[in-house]
Amino acid sequence: MSTRTGFPRTVARTFVQRFIRALIQVQIHGEIHAFIQGACMRPSVTAFEVHDIRFPTSERLDGSDAMNPDPDYSAAYVVLRTEDGHEGHGFVFTIGRGNEVTAAAIEALRPYVVGRPVPVGAADLAALHHDLTHDSQLRWLGPEKGVIHMAAGAVVNAAWDLAATIAGLPVWEFLAAMTPEELVSLVDFRYLTDVLTRQEALAILRAAEPGRAERARLLRAEGYPAYTTSPGWLGYDDDKLVRLAKEAVADGFAQIKLKVGADLDDDVRRLGLARAAVGPGIRIAVDANQRWDVPDAIRWMAALAPYQPHWIEEPTSPDDILGHAAVRAGQPVKVATGEHAANRVVFKQLLQAGAVDFVQIDAARVAGVNENLAILLLAAKYGVPVCPHAGGVGLCELVQHLAMFDFVAVSASREDRVIEYVDHLHEHFVTPAVVEAGRYRAPTAPGFSARMHPASIAAHRYPDGPLWRARRPAQEVAS
Template structure:
């Protein structure tokens, strides 16, 4: 029996990290935080939706959630999800709140939390993990979840149907990923404020844990420091390891080109966020200038329209769309479909610490035919989740608990998980 949404509550949750953890060239003092949307029903089932911030402003996202989600109260869940693409379109275009967007910033983060809560509640109501909920949908049900406004010049509904239908024919061949498990890559070896020795120690621990791919934060005013550490990681990890560099938007255009020309010798798999995330043509220029080094970006791209422009401009080689940054799971899926049309791999940024995305990459691979490359792994908040993602031999174990793996212990236990 379908549930009715009876109440919405929000929670400002903040989790300080250990010394140096989470630091990059721009965010030197991050507090990993979630603006949480909690959807209540007549029963005990609650949908939990996350939007990620780094602390300050988290309370503003919670206020926006409370405003935007009002119209969900009294809605039957199955009826809501049967037309969710239209529901999301209306929420994102609210006549007042659109002015402080549109489709970006505080309002878009609120939409992410609301959307993710709806999907979590839906999976719990069906009694299945999110990945299975999505894989059990037929093509038309999937299309109904998505908002195609402003992108049909790049991806029509018919093209999306064709992608899903064509890959349904041989999806059984890709379902082996459910038992083989999805490869991870380790972001936590090389935070910006870690010492050289800590980075070396972390590389050894990471490789002992089965990881063969890892990432180093760069973007220091001292390029020689970054270059030395990049070559150090390559030496420690060995030639067979996959090593990525992440600038977190710190560099100017020419600075980015000059650095990557010097870094070519350590064979980086990609350079992530090499300049400002709104500079689509700048990324296009960079992609040409630093070839064959590839560009990964999308962590700070807030909506499908800007992703459309990146794809149309050949300005990215890896799409790092994040379901707790764009308008939630629904917009993540339509961006993944658009990326599939343009043959660009989706390797999500994990503001959720991989909890939700471990489900989404399985759907991307099985239902859309996306290559199963790897998924970012950041371990710092595992102790705060009711069902933390499980990593064995560097691979995400396919989750079996119902829902989207986004329940937080502090909400379940009604304890304080907020830092003022």
């Protein structure tokens, strides 16, 4: 059949139907189209480079503790590059073997990043964090813990480095320039709302809005208190311990930290020596690196308590929320933990259970800045001070930004707060953390202070970098 014009009726009907459908689509998808148009005007992430970088630190017993006798400080390192020439750097810190597994996990996230418009603000960084932690198939590998979660953290942190660099601000100032609404939009509240809702988080951030500028000024003028772990590695002999403890005090540190947990008699002697070396006015924290069962921790800390340790760190399994609560209740020394807490759900419970006196965030174990923001908010709700874990390679560089942002815009306090400092491997970073007179200086360079020198990356690539090629025969033997 045909219409009068000789045009087949079915064709005419199809044409009208298509026209109407197209009109509806334009209406419905208007927002999406506008978004795509906006995105298309932005450059994209075009490269995603993953490096397995390892430092042979085990050769000198730097970093030795009761659980980690011979770490080779390592980084599964990712570089994002944009088509307009910007870079974002991030990494997972590990201690050697298995760094290639973490690198493979970062690699698995490539499809979420390459081709994506360059993230520039809170909305982009929230979306990226969501995509990286909510892939339903990859999630099975955690969920939200271990290798796949740390990998997401590396990529999220690289995106923050990129966005802050483009904004021309160090990450702590980039975060502190965001509104409370933008900040809560960055947080995944799933599994938190029995303890912290979006509204409560917003109230915490709004309460800290007055005074942001003044606290930022204070940071630029005075920095943020640091403590040093450099004297206290378990592999160091008594003379080195005493010498380094005295040097730390002379350098202006008001707190040092000793590793404990391998042998009680040794620990009593070492803590006694350190206390004698630094005097009663210096805080000495002790760190068991998960060595004990709950009854051991209580017995051990009762023996060390006379030397007034400031806190006992990681007395037992990082998964043992009820265990930490029992240790806290069972002996007089305050409890700190968190560097190995897998995610915000574990931190939530540590706070709910009254298990910790200090929350020790780590910049590279949870899913990056976004999840650490959730943890800062949880700690603020409970009024528990955040004292970040650092050391390893690059952790001081990253975490200083989070602590300073916490002071400016979340807890609004530096009281009882202190960032760990270890004087290792900073020379490999383009803008290393600077600690003077026992305080972190506020970073001024744009970004997350996360970038290693290209020559350091090239030299320490495993197993093909020159440093490791030279060592290969010894390293190939399984330990």
